[in-house]
Amino acid sequence: MVDTLWLWAGALVGVTLVVFFLDRRGALPDWVEVMGPFVTLHTVAGKRLLDRFATPQRAWRVAGTAGVVGAALASLGLFALVLFAGYAVVAGRTTSPVTEPRNVLAIPGVNDFLPLAAAPAIVFGLLVGIVVHEGGHGLFCRVENIDIDSMGAVFLSAIPFGAFVDPDDESAEQAGNWAMSRVFAAGVAANVVTTVVVLVLLFGPVGGAIAAAPGAPVDGVVPGGPADVAGVDAGDRITAVDGQRVSSASGLDSALANTDGTFTLELNGDDADARRTVSVERAVTVTSVVAGDTDTGSGVFSTELAAGEVVRSVNGESVRTDAEFREALATSETVTVTTENGVESTFPAGSLGTVVADGALAEAGVSADASVVVTRFDGERVVSSADLLAALSETDPGERVSVVAYADGERRTYDVTLGGSGSGGADGVEQGVLGVRPVSGVSGLTTTDFGVSTYPTASILAHLTGESWNGSAWGVVELLVSLTLLPLAAVAGLESANFAGFSGDVANFYVVTGPLEPLGGAVFVAANLLFWSAWFNVQLAVFNCIPAYPLDGGKLLYTGVDSLRTRFEQGEAASWTAKIPMAVTGVVSLVMGVAVVLMVVAS
Known part of the structure; x- marks a missing residue:
C-alpha cells in the first residue's frame, strides 16, 4: 500500500506542478481556475444546454415531484438504516476491513477493494456520477426559473473531486419550498435514471457478449502448498488434469477425485502464449x-x-x-x-x-x-x-x-x-x-492437499448480466445491492472473491463471444466503464439521500419541515417558528453524523 500511495502522490504532485506552471505563465484559458492542487473548470455552454433541455417545464415538474417523493422515502429508510448500523457496530464491536481508514478512501491501489488496474474505469465512473448529479440540479434550476451564477467541475489535480451548480440566491429564495425540493431531489433522480440506462447496456449487449473462459480459474494459491510449489499462479486457468479436460471449477473437483499422489496440470491450454504444464505432488x-x-x-x-x-x-x-x-x-x-x-x-x-x-x-x-x-x-x-x-x-x-x-x-x-x-x-x-x-x-x-481457490466466474457474471434477478419487484433491489457489493463480495459473504472489473487476472477468466467477438478487449473496457458508472451513480444517489446537511437529504428535510411550518403558522406571534426547520435539520444531521462516524471508527 505504501508503494501505491507514493505512486499516487508523485503523479498528483507532478500534474499539479505542470498545471501551476501553466497558470503562472497565463497559458490556461479563462474558464480554468487554479487554487493550490484544485483545478476548477467553469462552463458557459453547459448553461445554454440546460436551458434547451428545460423547455417542457410542466412535464419536468411532474417528474420532479415524483423524484421528491422517492427521495423522501429513501431518506426515511436511510435514517432508520444508519441508526441501526451505528448501534449494531457499537453493540457488537464488529471488526470489518471495509471500515478500515484506507478503505474509506475511494483511491484505487490504496483501497483494498479497488485495484490499481481498475483505476481508469473507476475515475470515469466517478466523473460520470458527479457530473450527472450536479447536472440534475442545474436542469431543475432552469425548470423552476432559478438563475445559475456558475457551474462546472472540480478536480484534485487530475482526479475528479466534485461538480457544482451555483444558483442565484435571490431567485432561489423566490422559488419557494416545493420548487427547491424538486431541485434538491433532481440530483438523486438523475443518478437513478443514469443507473437504469447504464444497466440496460451492461445487462444487454455488453454483458451478453461476455462468457466464462474454459477451465477452472485460479483465484489464489496457498503459500507453500502443493500447487504453489508446482508453479501454479493466481490468474491461471486449469484446463486439464492428467489429460482430462476441465471446463469449470466443478469439473476440476471431479478430475482431481481421479488422481492419486502425483498428477499433471495443463494451464491456459487455449492460449498459445501462456500455455504450460506442471507436475503437482499432493501433500497435506x-x-x-x-x-x-x-x-x-x-x-x-x-x-x-x-x-x-x-x-x-x-x-x-x-x-x-x-x-x-x-x-x-x-x-x-x-x-x-x-x-x-x-x-x-x-x-x-x-x-x-x-x-x-x-x-x-x-x-x-x-x-x-x-x-x-x-x-x-x-x-x-x-x-x-x-x-x-x-x-x-x-x-x-x-x-x-x-x-x-x-x-x-x-x-x-x-x-x-x-x-x-x-x-x-x-x-x-x-x-x-x-x-x-x-x-x-x-x-x-x-x-x-492441493492449495488452490477458484474464482466464481459464472455467479459473478450472473450479477453483471442480471441473470441473478428472480423476476420480482424486490428482486430489483436485491440485484442493485449485489452489484454494489461486488467490489467487496468476499467480505460481504456474497461470493468467494471480490470483483472490481474485467482487469488484471480476472480478465483471463472470461472471453468475448457473439457478434462483438471481433472487438476483443474493447468489450471488457466497455463493461468496466459501465459497471463503475452504475456503481458510483448508485452510491451517490444513496449517500445523498441521507438526511444530513449539506447532503440533498438534509436539504429536503429542511424544505419539508419549512413547508409544514408555513402551512400551520398563524400570525406574527408564530414568527419564532422560523427557527424550527434549521433546528430539526441540525439535530437530525448531528445524529446521522455521529452514527456514520461510529460505523467507520468504532468498528
Whole structure:
C-alpha cells in the first residue's frame, strides 16, 4: 500500500506542478481556475444546454415531484438504516476491513477493494456520477426559473473531486419550498435514471457478449502448498488434469477425485502464449491453526505447528491426501501428527469450539466460555466441525444425546438435552443446538492437499448480466445491492472473491463471444466503464439521500419541515417558528453524523 500511495502522490504532485506552471505563465484559458492542487473548470455552454433541455417545464415538474417523493422515502429508510448500523457496530464491536481508514478512501491501489488496474474505469465512473448529479440540479434550476451564477467541475489535480451548480440566491429564495425540493431531489433522480440506462447496456449487449473462459480459474494459491510449489499462479486457468479436460471449477473437483499422489496440470491450454504444464505432488499442508489453552489441556497444538507445515503421518501412518488424513484421524480420538520437519503434536481430533453461556452443553456441566473438542456425538465419531454441524442438522430441539468432549484437560461424556435454533436450518426446519461456537477444521486445524481457490466466474457474471434477478419487484433491489457489493463480495459473504472489473487476472477468466467477438478487449473496457458508472451513480444517489446537511437529504428535510411550518403558522406571534426547520435539520444531521462516524471508527 505504501508503494501505491507514493505512486499516487508523485503523479498528483507532478500534474499539479505542470498545471501551476501553466497558470503562472497565463497559458490556461479563462474558464480554468487554479487554487493550490484544485483545478476548477467553469462552463458557459453547459448553461445554454440546460436551458434547451428545460423547455417542457410542466412535464419536468411532474417528474420532479415524483423524484421528491422517492427521495423522501429513501431518506426515511436511510435514517432508520444508519441508526441501526451505528448501534449494531457499537453493540457488537464488529471488526470489518471495509471500515478500515484506507478503505474509506475511494483511491484505487490504496483501497483494498479497488485495484490499481481498475483505476481508469473507476475515475470515469466517478466523473460520470458527479457530473450527472450536479447536472440534475442545474436542469431543475432552469425548470423552476432559478438563475445559475456558475457551474462546472472540480478536480484534485487530475482526479475528479466534485461538480457544482451555483444558483442565484435571490431567485432561489423566490422559488419557494416545493420548487427547491424538486431541485434538491433532481440530483438523486438523475443518478437513478443514469443507473437504469447504464444497466440496460451492461445487462444487454455488453454483458451478453461476455462468457466464462474454459477451465477452472485460479483465484489464489496457498503459500507453500502443493500447487504453489508446482508453479501454479493466481490468474491461471486449469484446463486439464492428467489429460482430462476441465471446463469449470466443478469439473476440476471431479478430475482431481481421479488422481492419486502425483498428477499433471495443463494451464491456459487455449492460449498459445501462456500455455504450460506442471507436475503437482499432493501433500497435506496446514493452512491455518487455532491454538487453545495448553495449560488446561483444552489447547490443540504445540507452538511449533504452524501454517505451511506439511503433515506426513498420523499415529505413524503415512498420509498424502486430505482423504487419507481424515481416515487416519477417524481411527483414534487422540492422535499424534508428524510433519516433514519432524514436529510432533498430540491432540484430541474433533470439533473445537467455545461453550456458549446458558447453552445446552453449559447446562450439562461444562464451564461457559471454555474451549472443548467434541469427538463423539450420539455415538458417532466426530472428526471435524463439519461433522458436528452435519450431525446436529439431523436432530430436533429437546432431543437427548450423548456427547464425548475433551474439556479442562479431561475426556468426559455428557448427557445433553439439545436447545432450539430459533430459526430454520438449511431446509427451513428447526434443528437442535449444542451450545458451542465451532471453529472450522479438525480441532481448529485446516489443511489442503492441493492449495488452490477458484474464482466464481459464472455467479459473478450472473450479477453483471442480471441473470441473478428472480423476476420480482424486490428482486430489483436485491440485484442493485449485489452489484454494489461486488467490489467487496468476499467480505460481504456474497461470493468467494471480490470483483472490481474485467482487469488484471480476472480478465483471463472470461472471453468475448457473439457478434462483438471481433472487438476483443474493447468489450471488457466497455463493461468496466459501465459497471463503475452504475456503481458510483448508485452510491451517490444513496449517500445523498441521507438526511444530513449539506447532503440533498438534509436539504429536503429542511424544505419539508419549512413547508409544514408555513402551512400551520398563524400570525406574527408564530414568527419564532422560523427557527424550527434549521433546528430539526441540525439535530437530525448531528445524529446521522455521529452514527456514520461510529460505523467507520468504532468498528
